[in-house]
Amino acid sequence: MNWTWFHRLGSPPSFYRFAERLAPWLGVAALLLLAYAWYGGLVLAPADYQQKDAFRVIYVHVPAAAVSLSLYVLMAVAGAVALIWRMKLAECVMIASAPVGASFTALALLTGMLWGKPMWGAYWVWDARLTSELVLLFLYLGVIGLHAAFEDARAAARACALLAIVGLVNVPIVHFSVEWWNSLHQGSTILKFGKPAISADMARPLYAGLLGTYLLCAYAILRRTQNELLLRERGTRWVREQLAAAAGNRDGGAHVS
Amino acid sequence: MPLLTADPLTVTRGDRALLRDFALRLDAGELVHLRGANGVGKTSLLETLAGLRRGAGTIVWQPADAQPHWLGHRNGLNPQLSPLENLRFWCGINGAATAAIAPALERLQLPPRARLRACRQLSAGQKRRTALARLLLQRRPVWLLDEPLDGLDAGGLALFAQLAGAHLAQGGAILMTSHQALPAPLQARELVL
Amino acid sequence: MPLLTADPLTVTRGDRALLRDFALRLDAGELVHLRGANGVGKTSLLETLAGLRRGAGTIVWQPADAQPHWLGHRNGLNPQLSPLENLRFWCGINGAATAAIAPALERLQLPPRARLRACRQLSAGQKRRTALARLLLQRRPVWLLDEPLDGLDAGGLALFAQLAGAHLAQGGAILMTSHQALPAPLQARELVL
Amino acid sequence: MSAFVAIFARELKLAARARAEWLMPPLFFVIVVTLFGFGARPNDPQLAAFAPAVLWVGALLAALLSLERLYRADQEDGTLEQLLVSGTSLSFAVFVKSLAHWLLSGLPIVLLAAPLAAMLGLPAAALGPLVLGLALGTPCLSFIGGFVAALTVGLPRGGALLPVLVLPLIVPVIIFGAGAVRAAQQGLDAGAPLYFLAAILTLTLTVLPWLAAAALRNAFE
Amino acid sequence: MSAFVAIFARELKLAARARAEWLMPPLFFVIVVTLFGFGARPNDPQLAAFAPAVLWVGALLAALLSLERLYRADQEDGTLEQLLVSGTSLSFAVFVKSLAHWLLSGLPIVLLAAPLAAMLGLPAAALGPLVLGLALGTPCLSFIGGFVAALTVGLPRGGALLPVLVLPLIVPVIIFGAGAVRAAQQGLDAGAPLYFLAAILTLTLTVLPWLAAAALRNAFE
Numbered sequence A: 001m002n003w004t005w006f007h008r009l010g011s012p013p014s015f016y017r018f019a020e021r022l023a024p025w026l027g028v029a030a031l032l033l034l035a036y037a038w039y040g041g042l043v044l045a046p047a048d049y050q051q052k053d054a055f056r057v058i059y060v061h062v063p064a065a066a067v068s069l070s071l072y073v074l075m076a077v078a079g080a081v082a083l084i085w086r087m088k089l090a091e092c093v094m095i096a097s098a099p100v101g102a103s104f105t106a107l108a109l110l111t112g113m114l115w116g117k118p119m120w121g122a123y124w125v126w127d128a129r130l131t132s133e134l135v136l137l138f139l140y141l142g143v144i145g146l147h148a149a150f151e152d153a154r155a156a157a158r159a160c161a162l163l164a165i166v167g168l169v170n171v172p173i174v175h176f177s178v179e180w181w182n183s184l185h186q187g188s189t190i191l192k193f194g195k196p197a198i199s200a201d202m203a204r205p206l207y208a209g210l211l212g213t214y215l216l217c218a219y220a221i222l223r224r225t226q227n228e229l230l231l232r233e234r235g236t237r238w239v240r241e242q243l244a245a246a247a248g249n250r251d252g253g254a255h256v257s
Numbered sequence B, C: 001m002p003l004l005t006a007d008p009l010t011v012t013r014g015d016r017a018l019l020r021d022f023a024l025r026l027d028a029g030e031l032v033h034l035r036g037a038n039g040v041g042k043t044s045l046l047e048t049l050a051g052l053r054r055g056a057g058t059i060v061w062q063p064a065d066a067q068p069h070w071l072g073h074r075n076g077l078n079p080q081l082s083p084l085e086n087l088r089f090w091c092g093i094n095g096a097a098t099a100a101i102a103p104a105l106e107r108l109q110l111p112p113r114a115r116l117r118a119c120r121q122l123s124a125g126q127k128r129r130t131a132l133a134r135l136l137l138q139r140r141p142v143w144l145l146d147e148p149l150d151g152l153d154a155g156g157l158a159l160f161a162q163l164a165g166a167h168l169a170q171g172g173a174i175l176m177t178s179h180q181a182l183p184a185p186l187q188a189r190e191l192v193l
Numbered sequence D, E: 001m002s003a004f005v006a007i008f009a010r011e012l013k014l015a016a017r018a019r020a021e022w023l024m025p026p027l028f029f030v031i032v033v034t035l036f037g038f039g040a041r042p043n044d045p046q047l048a049a050f051a052p053a054v055l056w057v058g059a060l061l062a063a064l065l066s067l068e069r070l071y072r073a074d075q076e077d078g079t080l081e082q083l084l085v086s087g088t089s090l091s092f093a094v095f096v097k098s099l100a101h102w103l104l105s106g107l108p109i110v111l112l113a114a115p116l117a118a119m120l121g122l123p124a125a126a127l128g129p130l131v132l133g134l135a136l137g138t139p140c141l142s143f144i145g146g147f148v149a150a151l152t153v154g155l156p157r158g159g160a161l162l163p164v165l166v167l168p169l170i171v172p173v174i175i176f177g178a179g180a181v182r183a184a185q186q187g188l189d190a191g192a193p194l195y196f197l198a199a200i201l202t203l204t205l206t207v208l209p210w211l212a213a214a215a216l217r218n219a220f221e
C-alpha cells in the first residue's frame, strides 16, 4: 500500500490547500441537502397522527443529536492520533471540532427541550438520555475551557487530547441510555441499521437532513482547522504566501502595501 | 567522549526562539560557567537540557540514559517537612542510600536544630544548603545548577567551591549559571550567551 | 533626628529570640549594609522593622506615621499580570501617580516587550528589576531591602547603585542585606549580626 | 477611591486573564445540580421538594470553590506583604475583594438559579423568593467566606480547613434561604425568612471586613 | 519498592503534620449531608428517597476538596521538577499519590457513610450496597480526580477549572453508585450496578495513571 498521500495530507500546507479546494463543495452540498430536508420536513411531510406538527422538530433534533455524538468520537480519535504520532494536523482537527460539537450538542438539547414540552409536559425531566447529553455538553465545554487556559498551543492540544479520550466513556452512555434505563426518551429506531419504523415520506427528508448536517460539520471543521493551522504556523513561509495571496485577491491585486 | 553534547539545540519560550542552533559540549572534569544579561535565556537553556522544557535539536548524554542532578530557582523542598525528611524522600525516590544524609547535612554545616525544623522555617541560605546537600546523596556525573550561589553567605560559598571541586576531581562535570564570580579556587570555562 | 530608631528591639522566631535588645539607628542619607551568616536573623529583623512580624521593643519612625518601601524575597508581583499592570495596581493602592511607571521601567532597562508580558514569563532578573522599579514610584524616605541584588546581572548592579545613590543624595536612607559586596560607588556602614 | 478602582479592576482582570475562569463557578453550579438529578430516580417528582436544598447547597459550594485563592495567591507572590506595609486600609481592601468575589461567583449564580429551578420542577410562585433569597444570601457567602479565607491564609495547608470552617457559619443563611423557597412552594408568605436574610447581610457587610483585616494581619506571622 | 514507601509515607506524613487535615474531608462530608437536612423540611420522609444522591454527591465533593493540592504543592516547591528529572516512573508516582489520596479522603467517607445514611432514614437493606458502592467508587474519584489535577497543575489558575473537568467524568460512578442504593431501597438486586462500578474501577486503576503521567509531563511546559 502506498502511504505517501497520507503523509502529504498530514503536512499543514498541503492539507490547507486540499481543504481550500474541498470545502466549497462540501458547503454547497450541505446547503442543498439541508434546504431539501427542511422543505421536505417542514412543508411536504404529512403531520404525525399522534404528535401533529410537533414531530417536525425531528428534522433538526435527530441530526443535531447524532452529530453531537459523532463529533465527540472524532475529537477523541484525532486527539489519540495527535498524542501517538505527535501530528500537528490532528491537534488542529481536534481543537476545531470541539466548538462545532458543542454547538450541535446545545442545539440537540434545545430542540429536545422544545419538543419535550408538548410531548412530556415539561421542558426538562431528569432522564438518563437527557442528563447524559447535558454531560456531553459539559465535556465539550471542559475541552474548550482547558484549551483556553493554556498558553502554549502544543501543550494545550496534548492536554485536551488526554481529556477528550477519558471523556469518551460518556458516549456509549448517551447512546445506550435508552436501553440501559427505562427512559421517557424513545429508543433507537431511525439511527438503527435495518428497517426503520418510520414512513417513507417522513424518512426521506430526515436522511437528507442527517447527511446534510454531517457535511455541514465537515465544512465547519475544515474551515476551523484551516484557521488553526494559519494561527499555529504564522511566521512560516507558506502562511505568509497564503495571506499575501488572500490580500491580493481582496484588493483586486491593485496595490501592494 | 563528552558527558553531555547538545548540537544543534534551539531553546524556545512561547513562540520565540531564545537560542537558535546553539552548540554545547560538557566534558568530564569540566566546570562551565554560563553568563549573560538578565533574560538572555540561561535558565531556559538549563531547563531544556534537564528535559523540563521541550526544545528542538539533539541532546546526547553519555551514557545515553544518564540523569543529571538538577537545582533550579526552586529548591525542591517541601515546606512542611524538615531537611532530613525531604532528603529521605529524595533518597527513596531515587533509590539512594539514606545513610549519606546525615554526613551531607553535616558537610553543608546546617545547624543541627535546623535539620529537624520544617523547611518553611529555615532562612533562605539554610534552604539553599539543604538543596545542595542533595547533590551529595547520589553520584551523578553531570550537575545542572541555576544560580546555586544565591543566598549563600561567605562560608557557604567556600563550601560550594569545595564540593564542586571534589565532584570535578572525580570526573564529574558542572554546568552552572551565576551573576557573581565563582568562589576562589574554582576554575571555570566561561560561556557567554 | 534619625529616620528610624529601634532601641531596644528583640526579634523572635517561634519561641526563640534571634536578636535580643538590639539597637539600630538609621539616619538620613545613610546606607546600612546588614551582614551575617545564614540564619542569623537578618530577614527576620527587616520583617520586624517593616511591621510584618511581631517583635518586642520600640520602633520609632520619623515622622511617626512614615511607611517604608519594602522589598523582600518575594517580589510582590502577581504572576498573571504584566509589570505595567502590577505597578499600576501598586500606584492605585498607594495613591501614587501612574505617570511615573513608564520612566521607572525605562530606568531599570526592562525590555519593552517584557513590560507587557505576564510576570510569570519573565526571567528572575527581569522580575527583580520590576520590583525595584516600584521604589521609584513614590517617595518614601526609608527603604528596607532584603537581598535586593539577587538575580541582577552586572548591568543591574550598576543600575541599583545609581538608584540607591540618588535616593541617599535626596536625604533618604537604606537598610539592606546582601551576601555580596555592594556595587562600586556605594558607600555603606556595615552592620554585622 | 483610587484604591477601590485598583483592587476591583485587578480582580476582574485576573478573572478575565484566565479566560475561562469566570465561567467556572456557574458551570460548577449547573453541574452539581445536574449530578443531583443523576443521583435521584429518573423523573423523580420528589426532586421539586428538594430543589431549594439542592440549589442553595450548590450555590454555596460554587462560592467556596474560588475562596481559597482569594488571599492565598496574594500571600504567595508577596502582594499581601506590600498591602500590609503600604498602610492602606486593610478592611477596605477586604471589602472590595469580597465584593469582586461576589460579582464573579455569586451574581452569575443568582442569574442562573431561575432556569435551573424550573428544570428541577420548582413552581413558578417559588422562583421570586428563590432569586431574591440568593441575591441576599450569596453576598453573605462571599463575605463570610472571605473572612475565613483570611483566617486560614497563613496556615501551611489552610485550604482543607476553609470549607469546614465556612460551612457551619453559613448554616443560618441556608436555613432562611431554603426556608423562603419552601414557604412559597407551600403557598405561605416568604417575607419573614427574607427579612432575616437581609439582616444577616447587613451584619455581615458591616462587621466582617474588620475582622477579616485583623485576621490577615495576624496570619502573616 | 522504596519509591512506593517514600511517596506513600510522605503523603501520610504531610497529612499528619497539618494536624487537622485528615479530619477535613470526612468533616466536610458530614456537614454537607447535614446541610441537606437543614435545607429540607424538618423530618421529611422524602429525605430517605433522596439519601443516595445526597450521600454520593457529598462523597464526591469531599474528595474534590483536597484534589487541587495533590500536585500543585509539589509543583510550587519544585518537587515535581525533581521527580521529572530523576527518571523515576511518573505513572507509578501518580498511582501511589492517588492511592494515598483515597486512603486519606475516600476511606473515611466509606466508613462514615453507614451511620449518616441511617440518620437520613435509609433502610438497613440498602446500607450494604451503599458502603460497597462507595468502597468501589471512591477510589475512582481519587484516580479520575488525580488525572484532572495533573492536567491542570501547570495552569496559572487551574484550580477553578478542576472541579468543572472532574464532575462530568465522574458521572458514571455516581449513576451506578446511587443506582445500587436505589435498587436495594426498592428491594431489587443491586448486583448489576456494583459490577459496573467494579469494571469502572479496574479501568480507572489500569489506564489513568499512565494518562496522568503524560499530563504531568505535558503540564510542566
Ligand code: HEM
Pocket (backbone or CB within 6 Å): A058, A061, A062, A065, A066, A069, A108, A109, A110, A111, A112, A113, A115, A116, A117, A119, A129, A130, A131, A133, A134, A174, A175, A176, A185, A186, A187, A188, A189, A190, A191, A192
Ligand atoms: C432535552 C431533551 C432531549 C435530548 C437531550 C435528546 C437527545 C437525543 C440524542 C442524544 C439522540 C441521538 C441518540 C443516538 O444517536 O444514539 C436523540 C435522538 C432522538 N430523539 Fe431526542 N432528545 C431530547 C428530547 C426528545 C424528545 C422530546 C423527543 C420526542 C418525543 C425526541 C425524539 C428523538 C428521536 C425520534 C430520536 C431518534 C432516535 C433514533 O431513532 O435513533 N427527543 N435525542
Ligand SMILES: Nc1ncnc2c1ncn2[C@@H]1O[C@H](COP(=O)(O)OP(=O)(O)OP(=O)(O)O)[C@@H](O)[C@H]1O
Pocket (backbone or CB within 6 Å): B013, B014, B015, B016, B018, B036, B037, B038, B039, B040, B041, B042, B043, B044, B045, C114, C117, C121, C122, C123, C124, C125, C126, C151, C153
Ligand atoms: N511565552 C514567552 N514568549 C516570549 N518570550 C518569553 C516567554 N516566556 C519567557 N520569555 C522570555 O524569555 C526569556 C527567559 O529567559 P530566562 O529565564 O531563561 O533568562 P535568564 O537568562 O535565566 O535570565 P536571568 O539572568 O534574569 O535569570 C526572558 O527574556 C523572557 O522575557
Ligand SMILES: Nc1ncnc2c1ncn2[C@@H]1O[C@H](COP(=O)(O)OP(=O)(O)OP(=O)(O)O)[C@@H](O)[C@H]1O
Pocket (backbone or CB within 6 Å): B114, B117, B121, B122, B123, B124, B125, B126, B151, B153, C013, C014, C015, C016, C018, C036, C037, C038, C039, C040, C041, C042, C043, C044, C045
Ligand atoms: N519557629 C521557629 N523557631 C525557632 N527558630 C526558627 C523558627 N523559624 C525560623 N527559625 C530560625 O530563625 C532563623 C531565621 O533567620 P532569617 O531568615 O532571619 O535568617 P537570615 O539572616 O535572613 O539568613 P539568610 O542569610 O540565610 O537569609 C533561622 O536560623 C531559622 O532556622
Ligand SMILES: [Mg+2]
Pocket (backbone or CB within 6 Å): B042, B043, B044, B146, C123, C124, C125
Ligand atoms: Mg535565570
Ligand SMILES: [Mg+2]
Pocket (backbone or CB within 6 Å): B123, B124, B125, C042, C043, C044, C146
Ligand atoms: Mg534572609
